Amino acid sequence: MDALQRLGAHLETRLGSLEEAKRQGRKVIGYTAGGYLPEELVLACDAIPIGYVRAGDNNILRDAGSYICRWIDPFWRSQIGYLTSKKDPYYNIADLIVVPITDNHARAFSNTIVFYTPEVESFVFGVPHVKDELALGYYLDGLKRLKNKLERFTGIRIGKQGLKKAIELCNRERELFSQISMLRKANGNVVPSRDFIALHHGSFLADKEVMVDVLESYLKEAKKREPSADNVPRVLLTGSTLGDGDTKVLDLIEDCGGMVVMEEFAEGLRPYWTSVGLEDDPMAALAKAYLMERVCPGWFRPGTERLDFLVELVGDYRASGLIWYQLMYRESYKVESYFFPQILKQKTGLNMLVLESEYDTAAELGTMRTRIETYIETIRT
Structure with missing residues (x-):
């Protein structure tokens, strides 16, 4: 079984593994796209990060139309559609959803889910649009608030070594x-674009250690x-x-x-x-x-x-x-x-x-x- 097949087999059983982990008391932390949520903080409190990146289906935009106007980016409307329609179980398995507010479209998602899905707790923090010392301090403060939230939510302290x-x-x-x-x-072309994208998308759902092992294997295969x-x-x-x-x-x-x-x-x-x-x-x-x-x-x-x-x-x-x-x-x-x-x-x-x-x-x-x-x-x- 090659690396991508192993990733596919892992993802086929991933929902069941997440449900079992929840029964054992672990928390699943969903988060939105953009790359500003450090998964390290989630992993350090023994929680499981799940990234929301599914999109491309115009039908889900019709579902989202009941909750948000059309003039929002279709990717972010898709996120609203999947969460509210319950058509993708990954969007509804999270115990907490973290939304780094990167721009107005992320803010629209955050505001919408707070109103229409209050049963799912969410946490937001801002992402500045410049790179300077003031912006770094602001972002670091947001990460510290997130760390405190995760510690309270999971009951596990995030130590330096962890x-x-x-x-x-x-x-x-x-x-x-x-x-x-x-x-x-x-x-x-030893790494087709389709493979590289599949590895990325799979990494938002897969267990982190499994994903690293898959990438190690894929790299060896590609070199040959x-x-x-x-x-x-x-x-x-x-x-x-x-x-x-x-x-x-x-x-x-x-x-x-x-x-x-x-x-x-x-x-x-x-x-x-x-x-x-x-x-x-x-x-x-x-x-x-x-x-x-x-x-x-x-x-x-x-x-x-x-x-x-x-x-x-x-x-x-x-x-x-x-x-x-x-x-x-x-x-x-x-x-x-x-x-x-x-x-x-x-x-x-x-x-x-x-x-x-x-x-x-x-x-x-x-x-x-x-x-x-x-x-x-x-x-x-």
């Missing part, structure tokens, strides 16, 4: 994602593979969110003869480029790594760090094209999509394709296919 052990485990997961990702810089032909257009895929179930754009790129060699998204994939330092106070180290050292999302000010990082990735992964996949009503990415093509052209010589979605496959598929097919052909020539 927290450092959890940091080491999560660091290993990040290191493995990074090592797997860097294999994709080479000629050919013969690379595929490298005569297809290499595409960097970026945007705000790539939810679990949102495969339309990836499917179309592959159908049209392209190969995705790197994905950069703020939500749906976990940040993995930096590790948490172990030499400092662990709480301060978490705040520093999660806020100051990670590449910021599009809603940060100024937004130049992420755009510079995209230019760097184009070179590192030898991309011959960049597809910008944004969700409707996600205004921060919409704004950037107007001026980044000029930056990309000036610094790399590449043209950029901008796609926008509301998870409406029936309405979007034909147009998207035509535009992606045309773009891939321009890369070939």
Whole structure:
């Protein structure tokens, strides 16, 4: 059984394992996407983190329409739809839901669940949109409040040694994602995009130690593979969110003869480029790594760090094209999509394709296919 098969088998029994853990007194902590909830804090109090990243189904947006207006990002409306409809049991198994407020869409989710699902306790803390000492202090204060909440909620004190052990485990997961990702810089394709995304999405639900073992195995398998032909257009895929179930754009790129060699998204994939330092106070180290050292999302000010990082990735992964996949009503990415093509052209010589979605496959598929097919052909020539 290869690594992805083992991950699939683990996830098939995961709900039952979570229910058994709850019967034994352990707490399940659900949290929203964005990468600003340190799972280390949850693990250090013997609780189980579960990340909410499912999206891509337009039908669930109809369910959400009873609770929130249409003018919210479809990913966050999907989160409301899954939680209120009870159509995904992972969304209803949590004892506590933690929501880092990253922007207005996360706030809309938080406010909605407080009103419509009061039976599920929630905890929110703010995420600043700048990187400076004041912002770091604010974020660290939020993490300290979260730590206190988790300790009261679980009845387990989070000590320095336990927290450092959890940091080491999560660091290993990040290191493995990074090592797997860097294999994709080479000629050919030993790590298909579909595999890499599946590993990310699975990691939000899987037991952390099992996930690390799966990644270890996958890395060994990938290093032994013969690379595929490298005569297809290499595409960097970026945007705000790539939810679990949102495969339309990836499917179309592959159908049209392209190969995705790197994905950069703020939500749906976990940040993995930096590790948490172990030499400092662990709480301060978490705040520093999660806020100051990670590449910021599009809603940060100024937004130049992420755009510079995209230019760097184009070179590192030898991309011959960049597809910008944004969700409707996600205004921060919409704004950037107007001026980044000029930056990309000036610094790399590449043209950029901008796609926008509301998870409406029936309405979007034909147009998207035509535009992606045309773009891939321009890369070939």
